[in-house]
Amino acid sequence: MKFTYTEKKDTRSGFGAGLAELADKNPNVVALCADLIGSLKMEKFIEKAPERFFQVGIAEANMMGLAAGLSITGKIPFTGTFANFSTSRVYDQIRQSIAYSNKNVKICASHAGLTLGEDGATHQVLEDIGMMKMLPGMTVINPCDYNQTKAATIAIAEHEGPVYLRFGRPTVPVFIPEDMPFEIGKGIMLQEGTDVTIVATGHLVWESLVAADELEKEGISCEVINIHTIKPLDEEIILKSVEKTGKIVTAEEHNYLGGMGESIAGMLARRRPTRQEFVAVNDTFGESATPAELMKKYKIDSAAVKEAVKRILDK
Secondary structure, three states: OOOOOOOEEEHHHHHHHHHHHHHHHOOOEEEEEOOOHHHHOOHHHHHHOHHHEEEOOOOHHHHHHHHHHHHHOOOEEEEEEEHHHHHHHHHHHHHHHHHOOOOOOEEEEEOOEOOOHHHOOOOOEOOHHHHHHOOOOOEEEOOOOHHHHHHHHHHHOOOOOOEEEEOOOOEEEOOOOOOOOOOOOOOEEEEOOOOEEEEEOOOHHHHHHHHHHHHHOOOOOEEEEEOOEEEOOOHHHHHHHHHHHOEEEEEEEEEOOOOHHHHHHHHHHHHOOOEEEEEEEOOOOOOOOOHHHHHHHOOOOHHHHHHHHHHHHHO
16 A cells, blocks of 8 residues: 555644644634633643633634634634534524634534544534535535644635634544645545545545555555545546546545535536445434444445445446
8 A cells, every 4th residue: 555654643633733833833823612622632722822722611602703703803713622513503603703704713623423433423423514515615624634634724724714624533544744735625646546536535535545455456446535625626636537437436424415425426417427436424323332333334434435436336
């Protein structure tokens, strides 16, 4: 495999490291948290810039209003709480106070998807990408590992306008080079192939690389693309790939309704109709179990990616 790893880290720690770096680099960056400092790994930012940190308590809607107000003064607010509480609980405040007026607020959401595990369905969010990508002007980013999450956190501070940055709880392989540039809206070709295109986001990028490596041993050549920015979508990298392979599998830790795969399907329907298989949660809530158990049961692991590739090749 072209990409290997020597350690595992949680992507939320990548966010914490990026935010701490911004404490030194950008005096306009401020951070707000809804009583989850440890979970969002915001301690180092607080150590470096305590006067630029606001603990709002378990009052997420109020946090979004405060962030909108701070942005009017020229500050760059980074809000921090779980993905479920960063979206569905505060959707009205985001829509009315941030997105509608294009406020420069960075909504940073940890514990996304199924892999927060044992906290169960009430905390696992599988519809957040859909909710946020539908808001006009909202940039939606879902990085794949520690290094890419750190780079994305730093990059969004320079981006003018609202951003939804989604990351997770569990430790996952660190395989993206630390010095790889992060460009909002530009996908990354991780592996070239000829038989099928696999487009993945977030934790499913590594699972897709594992699947592609195993499929190669069976004589199946997979092209693997990392789409870290779901909106705006890098249409050209996908179109160029499917022009070659004629088949696409999309893989994400999200409901297939409203996710990255649906965005790609809509784009392909408009520009180049292509056979597609979805690796995503099939319109259901999760449950309490370990991340590995949930990924297996809800068919969003490397085995599920392999099955989807074989299905599309059999058609």
